[in-house]
Amino acid sequence: MTRDQDWVRSKLGYSFKDENLLASALTHRSAGSRHNERLEFLGDALINFVIALELYRRVPRADEGDLSRLRASLVKGGSLAELARSVSLGDQLKLGSGELKSGGYRRESILADALEAMFGAILLDGGTEAASKAILVLFDERLHNLPKPEHLKDSKTRLQEWLQARNIALPVYAVDEVQGAAHNQRFSVSCQVASLDQVTTGGGTSRRKAEQASAEKMLEILTKESLI
Amino acid sequence: MTRDQDWVRSKLGYSFKDENLLASALTHRSAGSRHNERLEFLGDALINFVIALELYRRVPRADEGDLSRLRASLVKGGSLAELARSVSLGDQLKLGSGELKSGGYRRESILADALEAMFGAILLDGGTEAASKAILVLFDERLHNLPKPEHLKDSKTRLQEWLQARNIALPVYAVDEVQGAAHNQRFSVSCQVASLDQVTTGGGTSRRKAEQASAEKMLEILTKESLI
Numbered sequence: 001m002t003r004d005q006d007w008v009r010s011k012l013g014y015s016f017k018d019e020n021l022l023a024s025a026l027t028h029r030s031a032g033s034r035h036n037e038r039l040e041f042l043g044d045a046l047i048n049f050v051i052a053l054e055l056y057r058r059v060p061r062a063d064e065g066d067l068s069r070l071r072a073s074l075v076k077g078g079s080l081a082e083l084a085r086s087v088s089l090g091d092q093l094k095l096g097s098g099e100l101k102s103g104g105y106r107r108e109s110i111l112a113d114a115l116e117a118m119f120g121a122i123l124l125d126g127g128t129e130a131a132s133k134a135i136l137v138l139f140d141e142r143l144h145n146l147p148k149p150e151h152l153k154d155s156k157t158r159l160q161e162w163l164q165a166r167n168i169a170l171p172v173y174a175v176d177e178v179q180g181a182a183h184n185q186r187f188s189v190s191c192q193v194a195s196l197d198q199v200t201t202g203g204g205t206s207r208r209k210a211e212q213a214s215a216e217k218m219l220e221i222l223t224k225e226s227l228i
Numbered sequence: 229m230t231r232d233q234d235w236v237r238s239k240l241g242y243s244f245k246d247e248n249l250l251a252s253a254l255t256h257r258s259a260g261s262r263h264n265e266r267l268e269f270l271g272d273a274l275i276n277f278v279i280a281l282e283l284y285r286r287v288p289r290a291d292e293g294d295l296s297r298l299r300a301s302l303v304k305g306g307s308l309a310e311l312a313r314s315v316s317l318g319d320q321l322k323l324g325s326g327e328l329k330s331g332g333y334r335r336e337s338i339l340a341d342a343l344e345a346m347f348g349a350i351l352l353d354g355g356t357e358a359a360s361k362a363i364l365v366l367f368d369e370r371l372h373n374l375p376k377p378e379h380l381k382d383s384k385t386r387l388q389e390w391l392q393a394r395n396i397a398l399p400v401y402a403v404d405e406v407q408g409a410a411h412n413q414r415f416s417v418s419c420q421v422a423s424l425d426q427v428t429t430g431g432g433t434s435r436r437k438a439e440q441a442s443a444e445k446m447l448e449i450l451t452k453e454s455l456i
Contacts, residue, residue, distance in 0.1 A: 037292040038284060045280035052273035053351070056266060086377040124280070128356055 003183050005090055012118065016136055018125050026109060026122035030096025036117035037078035047075055050135045054143060055101040066149035071073075073152055080112035081106075085139055091116055100166030159191075162222065169195050171218065173211050176201065191218045198222070232320055240346070241317040242362050246353050251322075253349035256338060258324025264345035271348030274356075275303055282371060294377035301380055302370055308340035311366055312380045317342055383443035387419075390450065397423050399446065401439050404429065419446045426450070 006024055008202050011189075016022040022118040029035040055102050057064070060124065062070065063100035073079065093114055099107075123131040136143070150158065163170055187207050192199045197219060202213025230248055237243050244250040249261075257263040279299050282407075283290070301307065312318065320332065321342055353357035364371070378386065391398055405416040415435050419442035420427045426449060429440025 037294065038290075041292045041295045042280055042284050044309040049273040049277035052270055056270050062266075064269045067266065067269045 014134050021125050022119040025117040026092050027094045030099040031094040039117035039120035041115045043116035050132045055143045069152035077112045080115050082110040084111035084115040155212045159219050189214050236432040240362050249353050253345040255322045258327040259322040267345035267348035268341045273346035274394035276421050278360045305340040309336040312339035314456040325358050383440045387443045387447050417442045
């Protein structure tokens with residue numbers, strides 16, 4: 001048994017029949033023509049499906065929006081990269097010398113992509129069921145510790161829902177200031193909840209980001225002080 | 229056998245064990261609390277996965293970008309709505325009176341969503357394999373008549389690749405004119421390929437769209453006239 005075989009069996013609980021598939025999954029495009037990009041496409045689709053089905057079953061009261069946000073939090077690049085690190089996937093990866101020199105093996109996206117490719121390879125090697133099982137084992141802890149769906153909503157949405165639940169008039173956002181040149185602007189936005197006599201301000205590189213920052217501050221004030 | 233059962237068996241080749249699942253899949257949120265939104269989330273993920281796997285097998289030379297574009301063309305809302313119409317899904321849909329009055333049953337997104345929900349329901353009722361089979365039967369003609377991946381690329385990308393393949397310097401885009409108020413602007417952009425002495429102009433509601441239009445015109449000229 002090769003070192004790669006050993007690794008995948010101990011870390012992902014799967015034994016490859018076709019070692020070439022395993023080798024492709026572990027090869028970044030910088031390291032050879034039989035690289036993992038097509039497998040990554042496949043694995044990404046599979047992970048999205050398996051996690052969707054699992055969330056559908058586990059969170060029967062979540063609506064479509066909540067399910068989408070929960071899934072996004074589980075399968076986003078940063079989360080996949082963390083899972084890849086938890087099984088030391090970086091140590092198995094074949095990278096071209098350029099990527100190696102630039103410390104590319106640590107780069108989030110390379111790790112996330114390779115993890116997707118690994119599940120794509122298991123799918124082709126052992127079928128949908130074997131690959132689903134391997135995915136659910138790796139995601140097990142996260143599936144047991146799902147964030148509350150409302151925490152995944154953006155601040156403006158949460159503020160709006162908080163106010164609506166209390167029959168309070170919605171906030172008014174206003175751009176107070178824009179600084180900098182066209183492609184390097186800095187926005188300052190105020191968020192006012194007039195009936196509670198509260199104003200916060202937030203900053204960001206876009207109007208949207210500044211609005212979110214101001215809404216987040218307003219939420220902090222309102223939920224901390226229990227003004228109502 | 230109910231009318232819905234009849235329909236799904238004759239049009240999608242599947243017989244439901246659980247009629248409640250079928251009923252939910254056919255119920256828009258305007259028509260009741262047991263509606264199809266959660267099933268739509270599930271079906272969307274399944275269709276994306278099944279089509280990804282099928283494209284992976286059918287188009288072995290396509291790279292990841294081509295596979296993504298091919299899939300997007302197959303599963304975009306308009307394509308799903310067309311497939312929904314081809315099986316007269318609209319006739320089976322349960323819609324609230326508001327949606328009915330507004331002619332909502334014809335609306336693309338309602339049809340596309342309901343088709344996704346239908347496959348989500350088949351998945352829960354009969355498992356991944358049965359649902360995959362039903363999806364592949366419905367998509368069969370489209371899978372046999374896939375567009376050429378290069379035709380799915382945007383005009384600027386195609387123009388760039390056409391020029392690079394001929395070692396010609398890349399085009400220069402310039403905004404010639406912007407008309408209208410801030411939220412209702414009209415852009416006019418020129419695309420210049422200096423070494424071929426060609427200039428085209430394109431218009432659109434954003435700079436990006438205007439650039440694409442100008443690139444499309446340039447492509448038409450270059451590929452038609454065979455200037456090289």
